Amino acid sequence: MLRRSILSVFESPRFFRVLLWIAPIVFLLSYFFLPLSKILILAFNTSALTKTNFQLILSTLSFTFYQAALSTILTFILGLPSAILFSRFNFRGKSLLRALTAVPFMLPTVVVASSFNALFGNHGLFSSISDSKYSSFILHPSSFSLILLAHIFYNTTIVIRIVGNALSRFDPKLEQAARSLGADTFRVWKNITLPLLRPSLLAAALLVFMFDFTSFGVILLLGGSNFSTLEVEIYLRVLKLPNLPLAALLSIVQLIFTLIFSILYTRTINQVTTQTAPRFSISKPPKSFCERAFVLTFYLLLVTFFLLPLASLPIRSLTRLEADRGQRGEVQYGFTTDYYKELFINRRGSLFYVPPIDAARNSLGYASLTVLLSLALGYPAAYALAKPTRLEKFLDPLIMLPLGASAVMLGLGFIISFGRSLASPWFVPIAHTLVALPFVIRTLQPALASIPERLRQAASTLGASPFRVWQTVDFPILSRATLSAATFAFTVSLGEFGATLLLTRPEYPTIPIAIQRFLSQPGGLNFGQAMAMATLLMLLTTLAILIIEKLRLPNSGEF
Amino acid sequence: MLEIRDLFKSYENKPLLRGISFSVSQGETICLLGASGSGKSTLLRMIAGLEFPESGHILFNKIDLAQTPPHARDFGLVFQDYGLFPHLDIFNNVAFGLKMRNVSTEKINSRVAEMLDLVNLQGFEKRKVTDLSGGEQQRVALARALAPSPRLLMFDEPLGALDKSLKEDLLNQIRIILHKTEIPAIYVTHDQDEAFTIADRILFLYDGEIIRDGTPDEVWTNPNSVYAARMLGMGNVIEGVVTSPNKVKTEVGIFTLNCRHKHSKGEKISLLLKQSEDGVDEIKLKVEDVLFKRDQFQVKTKSGLVIHMKEAPKIGQIIRVKVQVECLA
Numbered sequence: 001m002l003r004r005s006i007l008s009v010f011e012s013p014r015f016f017r018v019l020l021w022i023a024p025i026v027f028l029l030s031y032f033f034l035p036l037s038k039i040l041i042l043a044f045n046t047s048a049l050t051k052t053n054f055q056l057i058l059s060t061l062s063f064t065f066y067q068a069a070l071s072t073i074l075t076f077i078l079g080l081p082s083a084i085l086f087s088r089f090n091f092r093g094k095s096l097l098r099a100l101t102a103v104p105f106m107l108p109t110v111v112v113a114s115s116f117n118a119l120f121g122n123h124g125l126f127s128s129i130s131d132s133k134y135s136s137f138i139l140h141p142s143s144f145s146l147i148l149l150a151h152i153f154y155n156t157t158i159v160i161r162i163v164g165n166a167l168s169r170f171d172p173k174l175e176q177a178a179r180s181l182g183a184d185t186f187r188v189w190k191n192i193t194l195p196l197l198r199p200s201l202l203a204a205a206l207l208v209f210m211f212d213f214t215s216f217g218v219i220l221l222l223g224g225s226n227f228s229t230l231e232v233e234i235y236l237r238v239l240k241l242p243n244l245p246l247a248a249l250l251s252i253v254q255l256i257f258t259l260i261f262s263i264l265y266t267r268t269i270n271q272v273t274t275q276t277a278p279r280f281s282i283s284k285p286p287k288s289f290c291e292r293a294f295v296l297t298f299y300l301l302l303v304t305f306f307l308l309p310l311a312s313l314p315i316r317s318l319t320r321l322e323a324d325r326g327q328r329g330e331v332q333y334g335f336t337t338d339y340y341k342e343l344f345i346n347r348r349g350s351l352f353y354v355p356p357i358d359a360a361r362n363s364l365g366y367a368s369l370t371v372l373l374s375l376a377l378g379y380p381a382a383y384a385l386a387k388p389t390r391l392e393k394f395l396d397p398l399i400m401l402p403l404g405a406s407a408v409m410l411g412l413g414f415i416i417s418f419g420r421s422l423a424s425p426w427f428v429p430i431a432h433t434l435v436a437l438p439f440v441i442r443t444l445q446p447a448l449a450s451i452p453e454r455l456r457q458a459a460s461t462l463g464a465s466p467f468r469v470w471q472t473v474d475f476p477i478l479s480r481a482t483l484s485a486a487t488f489a490f491t492v493s494l495g496e497f498g499a500t501l502l503l504t505r506p507e508y509p510t511i512p513i514a515i516q517r518f519l520s521q522p523g524g525l526n527f528g529q530a531m532a533m534a535t536l537l538m539l540l541t542t543l544a545i546l547i548i549e550k551l552r553l554p555n556s557g558e559f
Numbered sequence: 560m561l562e563i564r565d566l567f568k569s570y571e572n573k574p575l576l577r578g579i580s581f582s583v584s585q586g587e588t589i590c591l592l593g594a595s596g597s598g599k600s601t602l603l604r605m606i607a608g609l610e611f612p613e614s615g616h617i618l619f620n621k622i623d624l625a626q627t628p629p630h631a632r633d634f635g636l637v638f639q640d641y642g643l644f645p646h647l648d649i650f651n652n653v654a655f656g657l658k659m660r661n662v663s664t665e666k667i668n669s670r671v672a673e674m675l676d677l678v679n680l681q682g683f684e685k686r687k688v689t690d691l692s693g694g695e696q697q698r699v700a701l702a703r704a705l706a707p708s709p710r711l712l713m714f715d716e717p718l719g720a721l722d723k724s725l726k727e728d729l730l731n732q733i734r735i736i737l738h739k740t741e742i743p744a745i746y747v748t749h750d751q752d753e754a755f756t757i758a759d760r761i762l763f764l765y766d767g768e769i770i771r772d773g774t775p776d777e778v779w780t781n782p783n784s785v786y787a788a789r790m791l792g793m794g795n796v797i798e799g800v801v802t803s804p805n806k807v808k809t810e811v812g813i814f815t816l817n818c819r820h821k822h823s824k825g826e827k828i829s830l831l832l833k834q835s836e837d838g839v840d841e842i843k844l845k846v847e848d849v850l851f852k853r854d855q856f857q858v859k860t861k862s863g864l865v866i867h868m869k870e871a872p873k874i875g876q877i878i879r880v881k882v883q884v885e886c887l888a
Contacts, residue, residue: 173642179629180607180636181656182707187630191655195646 017391020380024399024437027377031430032402035413039248042416048245056233056246057253064229067144067219068212071151075208078152078305079159085298086160087167089291090283097299100306102157106545107538108495109217110512114534115309116150116222117519118316123527125312127321143223150218153309155208162207166200166272172282199271206268210261214254214406217497217512221519230254231498234408238502244416251409258404313538317531322524339528356529359514360536363494366510369429370493371486374440377433378485382444403438410434411502425508431499436489443488447481484548491544494537511537560584560743561606561711566615568601575601577767579615583711586741588734590758592748592790597764599747603713606745608632619710630659635704635742639716641696643688649675649699650684656707674702677736694725701733705740712737712744718753730756751791755779763787785829785887795832795864796887801825807884811862812842814884822886829887834866838881846876 216231237247518530566579608629678698763771799809844860
């Protein structure tokens with residue numbers, strides 16, 4: 001009797017559900033909510049709430065808003081015509097060009113920053129071109145212009161996707177009806193097209209703004225500490241001018257704004273999806289002279305803007321433009337593989353105590369741990385979320401909350417909670433898992449939910465044992481999603497910069513950290529090694545992106 | 560009023576319309592009947608100014624419209640899938656054309672009410688487009704097109720998305736409204752029942768040309784072509800060879816020709832075979848299948864011909880039917 005009742009407790013669905021949640025909840029409580037509460041306590045400590053702190057926060061906040069707003073506007077200036085280009089016209093190489101514009105979004109910030117450095121930086125390809133009066137603005141942009149350019153580079157694809165999708169879903173009959181009712185081109189735009197596009201324009205703007213608002217790696221690596229956004233300021237107040245209460249306060253301010261933006265974004269994107277479904281493609285080849293000129297102009301512009309930085313990174317990593325420090329005698333300019341060879345040598349007096357290539361080994365190790373950890377935690381959560389009850393509806397927003405916290409903030413939370421002497425290298429993969437977990441769950445959950453119970457029932461009525469049911473029905477669907485989630489976690493960990501910068505120990509650098517250290521040191525050799533390292537990271541990430549794209553479930557959504 | 564002269568248009572390098580000419584006069588409703596893909600909609604869109612002909616002219620009151628943009632043409636257009644503005648309520652949908660013409664608010668209010676009255680949607684002003692049924696949406700679309708009193712109304716398969724009973728209802732409403740307002744109209748459809756109900760004149764569009772132009776009565780009694788006969792659901796089209804000036808030989812027998820055209824001996828022609836009590840010829844047919852069709856029986860015969868009878872014959876029985884043939888030039 002007793003045995004039976006124990007068994008039935010184990011088999012009761014509610015007990016099973018609670019069991020599923022134990023590991024993810026414990027993990028989030030100890031590594032997210034505990035650090036978050038420590039940050040809160042520290043931030044509202046009297047020592048943080050001073051007038052000078054508020055002034056600093058206000059000026060940092062206004063600069064953060066300023067650069068984010070400017071970046072967003074510039075992104076739209078390139079993105080809106082591109083959205084029209086992709087949704088209204090057919091031309092050769094369209095899907096390839098579209099894919100090219102989407103590549104930066106998935107690249108780690110250090111790779112993008114290195115790419116722009118490879119082209120425009122002090123040691124970049126353009127640095128050898130002598131300054132003329134007119135070319136200097138284009139060839140040698142200021143740090144601030146570089147930051148803006150990198151933000152455009154990152155986020156144009158958001159505008160293309162959200163606004164472009166809305167445009168291609170737009171029923172051309174509505175415009176035609178308006179015209180036949182007496183509206184001229186301008187009034188058609190004002191009364192019909194614009195109001196109908198407003199939700200998607202707003203959603204795209206909010207998302208771009210949010211990414212620019214929280215941008216860290218790009219600003220730090222391209223601008224240095226002269227450009228203090230909230231994120232950079234938090235980092236500075238942790239490592240350079242230690243003032244943890246101020247850092248805590250800054251990160252709370254940041255979190256509040258991110259949450260506001262996410263809520264606004266979720267609301268507007270819901271309005272976008274209620275619009276009419278696509279019935280047929282309205283894109284056609286460009287016909288008139290104006291259309292041809294428009295397509296050609298933006299085609300060339302996009303190819304140049306997106307290909308040039310991406311291509312210049314590997315090119316610069318294989319080209320010697322200047323003498324390395326301490327190099328004597330005749331210097332061979334031009335093609336070289338020295339920067340790659342140098343990665344394997346442990347030089348005395350170099351930046352590391354180990355050969356730089358060890359950073360790659362560390363990165364791969366951390367990434368593997370992140371994959372294991374995030375799958376182990378993500379699977380039970382996704383299983384429970386696939387068939388949500390009241391419990392899941394309550395827990396769902398909580399497990400997505402880490403998305404709202406920036407990586408730098410996670411690092412700060414760890415430092416406050418677990419001490420600056422974070423001796424264990426374990427904290428890096430734990431932080432990476434916090435970043436990757438929401439994505440992993442969001443990848444697994446729809447796959448798990450998409451398996452209709454009827455398929456399993458059909459398989460078992462056809463004579464399949466429970467194991468055969470799992471093997472023939474669940475596994476083929478889940479294996480794709482699992483591999484996709486794993487690759488995602490892997491990529492996130494490989495490229496993670498903010499949290500790692502705060503948590504990493506000198507003898508265990510990751511690839512992004514090594515790149516940052518190389519870039520912050522003078523000399524051609526250091527720069528060349530940064531380029532070589534960034535090229536390696538770019539290749540690894542591109543490979544991962546390709547795998548994810550191959551495995552992507554149809555209609556699994558965007559962003 | 561509207562005059563179309565020798566219009567040419569191709570689609571993806573294939574000729575779609577090859578020399579279309581016709582005219583519509585005041586108060587007249589013409590119906591363009593053709594299969595899907597025959598270029599009916601393209602023709603409408605060119606008249607509306609949304610597409611351009613490769614050659615040919617579109618004139619209204621003898622003025623060429625080539626330089627007139629769509630918004631200045633003052634032609635109303637009603638789409639198959641309504642094309643209502645989803646972000647505007649019913650009032651603002653109907654008022655749209657009036658607002659574009661800068662009509663005063665007072666006049667807009669009274670005109671919208673009048674239009675909604677006309678299409679039996681009194682009090683719908685504040686409703687959302689998405690809350691309406693298909694039939695209601697199409698009536699709003701009609702009211703919207705009518706509100707600015709256009710010089711011409713065009714319908715592009717307006718009832719295609721509706722079910723049968725709604726179709727008949729709305730079709731009658733459109734007919735009455737067109738009659739009342741005396742606005743010349745072009746009605747595009749592939750449904751012959753719709754065409755016969757609404758049209759003063761029917762134009763058959765086939766292979767890029769207008770192959771028949773006449774009143775419903777004329778078209779029905781003399782379709783004049785195999786295609787038109789098929790399109791009108793006249794199933795008994797057979798091939799024959801002329802054997803003497805007024806005789807033609809077919810697979811089912813020899814018939815007497817009664818035709819305006821002169822045919823030479825040995826010429827191959829298509830014939831429309833009509834069942835008729837006054838028919839000169841009589842043929843023998845073997846019954847293959849009998850279907851009950853309300854007031855009569857549809858009899859399928861071994862030779863492929865279909866006839867109608869008051870009483871059901873037995874399957875396998877040989878029956879005698881009086882028929883008359885018409886040549887389809």
